[in-house]
Amino acid sequence: MILSVKGLAFQYPSREVLQDINFTVAKGDFLAILGVNGAGKSTLLKCLNKVLSPHAGTVFIREEDTGKLSRRELAKRIGYVAQRQEGAFATVFDAVLLGRKPYIQWEASQKDLEITRKALKSLDLEGYALRYLNELSGGEQQKVVIARALAQEPELLLLDEPTSSLDLKNQFEVAKIVRNVVQDNQMCAVVTMHDLNLAIRYANKFLLLKNGVIFAAGGLEVMTPENIESVYAVPVKIKEIEDIPVVVPV
Numbered sequence: 001m002i003l004s005v006k007g008l009a010f011q012y013p014s015r016e017v018l019q020d021i022n023f024t025v026a027k028g029d030f031l032a033i034l035g036v037n038g039a040g041k042s043t044l045l046k047c048l049n050k051v052l053s054p055h056a057g058t059v060f061i062r063e064e065d066t067g068k069l070s071r072r073e074l075a076k077r078i079g080y081v082a083q084r085q086e087g088a089f090a091t092v093f094d095a096v097l098l099g100r101k102p103y104i105q106w107e108a109s110q111k112d113l114e115i116t117r118k119a120l121k122s123l124d125l126e127g128y129a130l131r132y133l134n135e136l137s138g139g140e141q142q143k144v145v146i147a148r149a150l151a152q153e154p155e156l157l158l159l160d161e162p163t164s165s166l167d168l169k170n171q172f173e174v175a176k177i178v179r180n181v182v183q184d185n186q187m188c189a190v191v192t193m194h195d196l197n198l199a200i201r202y203a204n205k206f207l208l209l210k211n212g213v214i215f216a217a218g219g220l221e222v223m224t225p226e227n228i229e230s231v232y233a234v235p236v237k238i239k240e241i242e243d244i245p246v247v248v249p250v
């Protein structure tokens with residue numbers, strides 16, 4: 001098991017957002033966190049990464065309490081891509097190399113440069129290496145920050161709606177890359193998503209959040225029309241097209 005979350009709760013000053021959240025994520029798992037706007041998905045990711053401090057409960061990475069890990073140690077183990085990115089004046093290569101920061105003492109080693117090149121390659125960004133971030137489209141920038149998180153070589157990848165500003169081809173590409181990366185590198189990913197079809201196709205675990213509590217969690221068996229309707233308040237059917245399950249609102 002890479003990630004274990006026990007009894008996690010969080011509240012903003014004016015409102016309680018998460019209550020009694022318990023789940024685990026194993027090596028090779030791609031867990032999709034699903035739920036309506038405001039359900040608490042981003043807040044949950046931020047609690048896992050200690051961007052926010054949970055008011056109750058504990059987050060363990062390989063049985064180590066993350067509350068006791070230093071920021072640097074946490075950055076080696078958790079790669080986090082937030083929903084909104086701050087613009088920075090840097091080349092794509094330097095932006096991805098920044099993912100190696102927790103490992104670099106004085107200057108980047110050959111290994112750091114190699115890992116950076118590999119991360120760029122996995123997102124098809126080699127041709128962009130010397131371009132400046134402010135010269136890229138929103139979707140291209142999104143891919144750069146995902147490459148940076150991969151360069152961190154974390155055990156746990158946290159992605160907050162990584163496909164939201166991508167075109168159709170790149171949505172599938174990025175979801176596939178995440179699935180392949182976690183499987184090939186013995187790591188795991190926790191990803192907030194709105195596209196149920198993308199989630200069903202590429203994730204292997206699902207966590208349905210409703211009003212700050214876990215409504216259902218597990219493998220594909222929890223993605224039933226009944227559960228989806230209860231969470232999203234939209235009746236749906238699930239049909240197979242060329243052996244691929246597709247969620248259709250009816």
Ligand SMILES: Nc1ncnc2c1ncn2[C@@H]1O[C@H](COP(=O)(O)OP(=O)(O)OP(=O)(O)O)[C@@H](O)[C@H]1O
Binds near residue numbers: 035036039040043
């Ligand atoms: N900084 C904040 N202060 C107070 N309340 C907040 C803050 N950030 C979020 N909230 C509230 O907490 C709840 C959960 O927000 P969160 O962003 O986690 O939802 P989400 O499921 O990620 O939504 P979305 O799908 O729209 O991104 C919402 O009701 C939101 O209004």
